[in-house]
Amino acid sequence: MSSERAEEGRPAVVLVSGGLDSAVTLAIARARGFRAHALSFDYGQRHRVELEAAARVAQALGAARHVVLRIDLRAFGGSALTDDLEVPKGRAEAELASGIPITYVPARNTIFLSFALGWAEVLGARDLFLGVNALDYSGYPDCRPEFVLAFERLANLATKAGVEGHALRVHAPLIDWTKARIIREGVDLGVDFAATISCYDPDPTGGACGGCDACALRRRGFAEAGLADPTRYAST
Amino acid sequence: MSSERAEEGRPAVVLVSGGLDSAVTLAIARARGFRAHALSFDYGQRHRVELEAAARVAQALGAARHVVLRIDLRAFGGSALTDDLEVPKGRAEAELASGIPITYVPARNTIFLSFALGWAEVLGARDLFLGVNALDYSGYPDCRPEFVLAFERLANLATKAGVEGHALRVHAPLIDWTKARIIREGVDLGVDFAATISCYDPDPTGGACGGCDACALRRRGFAEAGLADPTRYAST
Numbered sequence: 001m002s003s004e005r006a007e008e009g010r011p012a013v014v015l016v017s018g019g020l021d022s023a024v025t026l027a028i029a030r031a032r033g034f035r036a037h038a039l040s041f042d043y044g045q046r047h048r049v050e051l052e053a054a055a056r057v058a059q060a061l062g063a064a065r066h067v068v069l070r071i072d073l074r075a076f077g078g079s080a081l082t083d084d085l086e087v088p089k090g091r092a093e094a095e096l097a098s099g100i101p102i103t104y105v106p107a108r109n110t111i112f113l114s115f116a117l118g119w120a121e122v123l124g125a126r127d128l129f130l131g132v133n134a135l136d137y138s139g140y141p142d143c144r145p146e147f148v149l150a151f152e153r154l155a156n157l158a159t160k161a162g163v164e165g166h167a168l169r170v171h172a173p174l175i176d177w178t179k180a181r182i183i184r185e186g187v188d189l190g191v192d193f194a195a196t197i198s199c200y201d202p203d204p205t206g207g208a209c210g211g212c213d214a215c216a217l218r219r220r221g222f223a224e225a226g227l228a229d230p231t232r233y234a235s236t
Numbered sequence: 237m238s239s240e241r242a243e244e245g246r247p248a249v250v251l252v253s254g255g256l257d258s259a260v261t262l263a264i265a266r267a268r269g270f271r272a273h274a275l276s277f278d279y280g281q282r283h284r285v286e287l288e289a290a291a292r293v294a295q296a297l298g299a300a301r302h303v304v305l306r307i308d309l310r311a312f313g314g315s316a317l318t319d320d321l322e323v324p325k326g327r328a329e330a331e332l333a334s335g336i337p338i339t340y341v342p343a344r345n346t347i348f349l350s351f352a353l354g355w356a357e358v359l360g361a362r363d364l365f366l367g368v369n370a371l372d373y374s375g376y377p378d379c380r381p382e383f384v385l386a387f388e389r390l391a392n393l394a395t396k397a398g399v400e401g402h403a404l405r406v407h408a409p410l411i412d413w414t415k416a417r418i419i420r421e422g423v424d425l426g427v428d429f430a431a432t433i434s435c436y437d438p439d440p441t442g443g444a445c446g447g448c449d450a451c452a453l454r455r456r457g458f459a460e461a462g463l464a465d466p467t468r469y470a471s472t
Binding site for chain 2: 071076
């Protein structure tokens with residue numbers, strides 16, 4: 001996991017949001033020997049401090065390069081993460097796994113993976129890594145295994161490499177892991193979770209609200225893993 | 237095809253590049269009664285005058301709205317359309333249909349359709365229109381019917397509407413048409429081809445080079461359709 005290895009290995013593109021899940025995903029890609037190209041998006045999200053976290057994570061885990069692409073999802077609107085709608089707080093745990101939440105961003109993972117695919121094609125990379133999780137975010141259509149498989153199939157039809165028979169793979173190693181397992185695996189791989197931020201509605205200094213869905217899932221994960229949560233919460 | 241109908245009908249998102257094919261595709265969407273939302277991209281392309289053409293086309297064909305999204309495909313490089321590579325000129329016709337040309341932009345249609353999908357989801361639209369053509373551009377992996385079908389399948393797994401059983405469709409009405417047929421159908425639907433631009437390497441005033449693959453296909457199409465080509469070519 002040392003950064004000296006950043007220039008070695010086969011290239012891969014890893015989507016890195018600055019959150020806990022994508023940090024562990026990047027650590028896994030590095031542990032599997034890939035030369036990781038970290039990709040983040042400045043998409044008009046409310047929680048832009050996550051981009052600073054993404055840069056910290058990419059650096060700490062030895063990414064060969066980190067690119068932040070600016071795209072304007074606000075042009076379409078439609079989500080509490082990009083609009084001025086209120087982020088829901090203090091929802092019961094049963095609510096977390098039901099329905100499509102207001103924080104869902106239309107076609108977000110499809111858009112992010114499409115750019116990752118473009119970069120992979122330029123790099124000659126055949127591996128994309130994505131930190132989606134179907135357990136915690138069952139309400140998001142684009143966090144499900146069938147979505148990941150459908151994108152992999154598309155990638156192999158959409159690209160030069162795929163057409164020429166070099167199979168592209170979309171890796172989603174966390175897809176069926178509990179948050180507690182994600183955290184434990186991350187600790188084993190040397191991920192410093194203090195560098196990550198999960199909150200949908202952080203304060204300007206990166207302090208987590210403690211009450212949104214993402215904070216709730218993170219806190220429960222650390223509790224279930226039996227590990228101390230290094231997050232700085234505004235409320236407890 | 238009159239613009240008074242712009243606010244009527246079911247919503248659809250139509251990718252409009254400013255070229256001939258997407259203009260005919262927009263005309264078809266309008267003729268089928270859709271309220272068309274035209275989407276174009278400023279992606280660092282060399283031929284930016286095409287965005288002015290896209291605005292003319294959207295206006296002339298009664299699009300309800302035209303959005304130009306700025307995305308930075310230059311961040312990855314890898315194509316003659318976004319890099320400083322030379323656009324090939326004067327290629328023999330046999331060459332046009334063989335191999336993947338240098339003007340191919342990695343994952344471009346995947347990225348464009350992903351944004352169209354995001355906008356469709358916000359609009360509650362279930363129809364995307366794309367002017368790809370497999371005959372003229374057999375060298376582009378993302379202009380083939382199997383690509384379009386794979387994206388449609390992905391769209392139905394990636395979105396709220398798809399998950400809730402409202403099938404999304406990706407329409408590619410030109411996919412197996414000759415350029416001559418595309419032009420004839422466009423004329424029947426009232427498309428003013430003088431408003432469109434196909435050239436990969438136009439001069440700053442929008443004059444076409446006359447020698448790139450796109451110009452060659454366009455000239456041949458008008459010739460085969462037995463119609464006068466209104467394009468202003470720099471060379472003949």
